[in-house]
Amino acid sequence: MKTRITELLGIKHPIVQGGMHYVGFAELAAAVSNAGGLGIITALTQRTPELLAAEIGKCRSMTDKPFGVNLTFLPSVTPPDYPGYVKAIIEGGVKIVETAGNNPQKWLPALKDAGIKVIHKCTSVRHALKAEAIGVDALSIDGFECGGHPGEDDVPNFILLPRAAEELKIPFVASGGMADGRSLVAAMALGAEGMNMGTRFIATKEAPVHDNVKAAIVAASELDTRLVMRPLRNTERVLTNAGVERLLAKEKELGSTITFNDIASEVAGIYPRVMKGGEMEAGAWSCGMVAGLIKDVPTVKELIDRIMNEARTIIREKLENALADAAA
Ligand SMILES: Cc1cc2nc3c(=O)[nH]c(=O)nc-3n(C[C@H](O)[C@H](O)[C@H](O)COP(=O)(O)O)c2cc1C
Numbered sequence: 001m002k003t004r005i006t007e008l009l010g011i012k013h014p015i016v017q018g019g020m021h022y023v024g025f026a027e028l029a030a031a032v033s034n035a036g037g038l039g040i041i042t043a044l045t046q047r048t049p050e051l052l053a054a055e056i057g058k059c060r061s062m063t064d065k066p067f068g069v070n071l072t073f074l075p076s077v078t079p080p081d082y083p084g085y086v087k088a089i090i091e092g093g094v095k096i097v098e099t100a101g102n103n104p105q106k107w108l109p110a111l112k113d114a115g116i117k118v119i120h121k122c123t124s125v126r127h128a129l130k131a132e133a134i135g136v137d138a139l140s141i142d143g144f145e146c147g148g149h150p151g152e153d154d155v156p157n158f159i160l161l162p163r164a165a166e167e168l169k170i171p172f173v174a175s176g177g178m179a180d181g182r183s184l185v186a187a188m189a190l191g192a193e194g195m196n197m198g199t200r201f202i203a204t205k206e207a208p209v210h211d212n213v214k215a216a217i218v219a220a221s222e223l224d225t226r227l228v229m230r231p232l233r234n235t236e237r238v239l240t241n242a243g244v245e246r247l248l249a250k251e252k253e254l255g256s257t258i259t260f261n262d263i264a265s266e267v268a269g270i271y272p273r274v275m276k277g278g279e280m281e282a283g284a285w286s287c288g289m290v291a292g293l294i295k296d297v298p299t300v301k302e303l304i305d306r307i308m309n310e311a312r313t314i315i316r317e318k319l320e321n322a323l324a325d326a327a328a
Pocket of ligand 1: 146
């Protein structure tokens with residue numbers, strides 16, 4: 001498939017793997033890129049810029065295809081060493097960066113001077129327009145269904161994507177709730193030029209996470225996610241478990257007086273325990289409603305080939321046939 005996204009990023013299929021904390025390591029990013037999509041390493045999972053540089057080098061040794069790095073701007077009193085991470089990305093010769101979490105304006109001149117294409121991920125049309133105005137190359141539009149941070153507007157992709165298409169000039173991928181060929185064709189019909197997947201890529205053979213995590217996603221239905229940290233306006237969609245239910249009870253009890261410190265034990269430092277240790281009840285970890293559509297753990301290549309075949313079949317048979325029948 002050829003779209004403005006495949007042309008911009010130099011990839012075969014219009015499928016991007018979104019940055020994911022403690023999941024987006026070189027193994028997964030390289031597998032996605034080798035299968036013709038765009039794999040993305042998550043910068044902040046690497047504790048230091050030096051470790052990120054090593055992870056970029058590792059990914060390069062595993063694929064000769066383009067891959068990217070995700071740079072998430074967190075609401076934080078003591079921010080991570082962003083200048084160091086940006087330097088590691090530039091010196092590592094990475095040509096695509098996914099920014100998320102906040103306005104990337106401060107970092108654009110350095111990234112652009114290095115010939116890096118920037119995809120900014122955001123959850124509203126107004127933030128997308130702002131990112132377009134400051135000069136990002138493409139957008140990843142994350143609907144309310146998404147795993148991770150859906151923002152505070154709660155607009156699902158059936159509305160958000162066509163609204164984005166009405167307003168934007170630069171290309172965008174649809175993110176949130178994407179799982180298969182149906183998702184890709186629907187996303188393109190709604191105005192996107194490809195799709196970004198998070199949760200679906202965790203349940204693959206190459207995702208370097210504990211098997212318990214993959215099993216939990218396969219077992220989950222579309223009813224099993226919860227929204228946590230709403231009262232802090234830092235909403236995160238997570239898979240429910242005992243830790244999450246404790247957190248929600250605390251949020252209810254404390255109401256508007258709640259602070260981050262009240263819930264830190266259920267959210268801080270949870271990712272390595274879940275993703276590496278397989279402690280499924282440890283606390284809150286991001287997961288999309290799309291878990292309800294995930295029934296297996298294929299290799300990344302099997303998944304991407306299946307998506308592309310399914311998309312072709314829907315377009316050539318189902319949609320073409322519907323038109324032919326209408327003409328008859
Ligand atoms: C476990 C997990 C961790 C994530 N971590 C990040 C992150 O660190 N930075 C980021 O920009 N997005 C992060 N995301 C969001 C994904 O990149 C992507 O936007 C989202 O998963 C899309 O929704 P989906 O899960 O329905 O496919 C994460 C998602 C998951 C499921």
